[in-house]
Amino acid sequence: MPPTPRSASGPVEFRFSRMERLLRGHRVRTVSVDGVAAEFVTDPALVRRVLVKDDKHYGKGELFQKARILSRAGLLAQDDALHRHYRRLAHPYLRTAAVTGHVPVMEEIARDTVASWRPGQPVDIQAQMCRAASGIALSTLFGALPRETSNMLGEHLAALSWEMIRKPLYGNAARSQQPTRRLAGAFTGFRSLLASCVAGRLNSPDTAAGYLSALLTDTGRDGTPALSADQICDEAVMMLTAATVTTASVMSWALYLLAEDPLVEEKVLKDLAQTAGAGAGGVAGVRSGHGQGPPGYALRFLMEVLRLYPPVWITCRKTLSGVTLGEHAFPAGTHVMFSSYLLHRDPGRYRDPHRFDPDRWLSIRPTAQDASYIPFGAGARGCVGEAFAWRELEILLGAVAREWRLTLRPGSRVRAAAHTTLHPQRLLMVPQPR
Incomplete structure (x- = not known):
C-alpha cells in the first residue's frame, strides 16, 4: 500500500523493510494511507499510551476495516460501553478455566484434521488450518450441533475465513464497500446457514450453546432483546471468523518454520512429549510469573512465531x-x-530481530507494561480470546508434529502476504509419517 511517509520522493509501496528504514529514528511520523494522512507510532511506550493509558481518547480507526463487513454490533461496536458489555458476555466462554473444558474437543478436531492427510500427497496447509480452527470455534463457542449441520457450517466457515484472510486492507478493493465476489459468496453461504441455526434457537436458547446462548439471552434495561436476530447472526459470524483466521495464519507460519529447522523441530517434539496434557499456559502465565522457571520450548517456539508473524499486523485508531x-x-x-x-x-x-530464535525468550519476559510484544493487542480492546488461542495453538501444533514431518515442495518459495492477517502467500507442504 502506502502507508508511506510524506516526502519529496513520492509514494512508495508498503514494504516492511522499506518502512523500517523510513521510520527509523522517528517515534511518530506522518504517513499517507490511500491518500489519507495518519500518524505512524513506532515507540512502544507511546503505543501503550494509545492502547492502555489514554485509550478513552481513541476510537476505532477507519483506515483498515478488517472485519467490518461482518458485523458492526457487539465486540466491534464503536461505542466503548457496548464493546465492554460484549466482552463481559464472551469472557466466561474464553477464560482459562473454560478453555480447560474445551481441550478434549480441540484435541479431537485436531486429530481428525491431520488423520485425513496422506503420505506424500501435498497439503494446502492454510486451508487445512482453516478447517481445524473453524471446527474448534464452532464446537466451543456455538455448542453441540447435529453432525451434518456442524460439518456444513464448518466447511462454509473455513471457506469464508480463507477469503477473509486474503481480503485487502488498502487500495481500491479495500475502500469499496462491496466485498469481492468470492468473499461475498462465502459470506452469504455461511451466514444463511448460521441464520437458520439462530432462528431455531431464538425461542428456546440452549444454555450449553456458549457465546451464542449469551447473545440470545442478552437483554436491555427494559427486558427486551438487546440485539435483533440479524445482529446476533452478524456477531456470531464475526466471532467465529475472527477465531478462525488468526489461528489459521499463525499455525501456517508455525508449521512452515518447524519444517525449516530440524533442530528446532526436534526440540519442539521433545518438549511436547514431556509436557503432554499440561498445557503451555500462554504468555499470560509468563507475564504473571505463574509456573516454575522459564517457558517451555514449545511455548517459546509459539511466542517467537507470533513475534515474527503477528496475524493482526497493523492497527489504526482515531482520536x-x-x-x-x-x-x-x-x-x-x-x-x-x-x-x-x-x-x-x-x-x-x-537482538538480531529478524532471526527466528525461540531461546531469546529465556532472557526476555514480556510484561503487561511493554508494548514491544503485543501479538494479541493490549488494553480494553485487546483480544478477549488470548487464553483460548494459546491453548488451541499448542494442541494443533502437537497434533501435527507428533504424526507428520512436513516438507516444502521442491522449488517452493514462501512469501509473506500482508492482508487482513499476515499469512504465507501460498503454503503447500508434503506430509510423511514419523
Missing part, C-alpha cells in the same frame, strides 16, 4: 479528542496507526 504523543499534539479526528510487525522487530528491544 476522539485532542491528544499528546511524545512531543506531538494532535486534534480530534486524527488517524493514529502502529504495526505490531515493526514493534516486534525493533532492534532496540530484540
